[in-house]
Amino acid sequence: MTGTTTLTNEIVMTLQNRDTGEKLPVYIHTFADSLSKKWLTALNELLEKDFHLEKNFQFLGFVETPRNGEKLTKLMNESIKAINDADLGYQIDDHFSMENTIEKGEVGDGKPGGKLIHSKLNWLHRYFEDLQGTSGKGGALSPYYLKATPRIRWNIRQLNLLCHEYESWVLSLRKQAYAPEWMRPSQILCWMQAPRFELEEQDFETFGIDTLARPLGGVFVGVNKAVGKHHWEVFNDEGKDSTIDHLTTVAMRSQSLATGDFDIEWANNPGEYDFMKQDLKDFRAWLVKNGFDPDDKALTIGHPQCGQVDLVKTFGTEDYKEIWKKLYDFQDVFSIGTNEAYAEFPYHWSDADFITRQITAQEEH
Secondary structure (H helix, E strand, O other): OOOOOEEEEEEEEEEEOOOOOOEEEEEEEEEOOHHHHHHHHHHHHHHHOOOOEOOOOOEEOOOOOOOOHHHHHHHHHHHHHHHHOOOOOOOOOOOOOOOOOEOOOOOOOOOOOOOEOHHHHHHHHHHHHHHHEOOOOOOOEOHHHHHOOHHHHHHHHHHHHHHHHHHHHHHHHHHHHHOHHHOOOEEEEOEOOOOOEEOOHHHHHHOOHHHHOOOOOEEEEOOOOOOOOOHHHHHHHHOOOOOHHHOOOOOOOOOOEEOOOEEEEOOOOOOOOHHHHHHHHHHHHHHHHOOOOOOOHHHOOOOOEEEEEOHHHHHOOOOHHHHHHHHHOOOOEEEEEOOOOEEEOOOOOOOOOHHHHHHHHHHOO
8 A cells, every 4th residue: 555544534435236225324434645635625616516427438337337338339339320410521531330349259367269459449539639628737729629519528538538438348358258357357446527736746655566556445635637548558458568659649748637536446456466466577668678767766657555444344355356346236326425515326328318417517617
């Protein structure tokens, strides 16, 4: 863990079973370092001011859900059609399916079957980058985005979200076939139009290559608000022999901003295993080859941890199998409360008016 002490603040995130209405409180203890304190302040603002919590980009890497590969590729194509029909001067001559995004063949350790075809998905991310532009310092929205209506802007944004959601789903689907203990379920809590705050020098200390190995139940600051992929994502997607001069997705930059968003890691921690140690060794070599200093915290590589789920208090166990089984029944966030703020989220991604809600939230604040 990056945090060494906890605050008196205990966050309670209440999950709901959509079928039965049953509730599951998840207890989170927060850390006391500089970035964690700023994050908690930002989270309280999101709750106090009733920002819109995204529920169509939340539970990632859970295989047996309605948001499966068939559903996600269907949504990609629907957004592409909406963009093409919008007369923006930008046409996407592409189509996505499970057949053209997943490698065929036998699935297993060292075998290609079931792997994501990153060269295909990178184009989806490239379309998003072209259409939205860049964010953060020195960034600028694209002319296509400025011309687009609120609904088309919503569809542009979906290209990015669906790309990452699908990548997570395919990874877990493949692991389910031969190494289910290494499936990668996680939870993303992201508020639309969440106010950003600047990262300062002392905040960089919570980053680092060692933080890429995330503990089960770890809670991490939502920092990736810039367009593009971070160094670790590019390394994993393109391989250890890749160079940044030949990437389909063009935006790769360090983080300079953060929000009150947060992620929860529901997967097992690979940090003490030889395969992860080798991956991190190869990653260091890849950084050096591409002109980066692996020990430069200002690169903001990794995941700054701001808290930890109390697994025993929440689930009565630290057994990942029992935790995953429980989480499959509770994939809707009903409420979040801290010592200072509380909010409920009485809507769901499957609601008939959910897209309209999001478009409204996208234009507010």
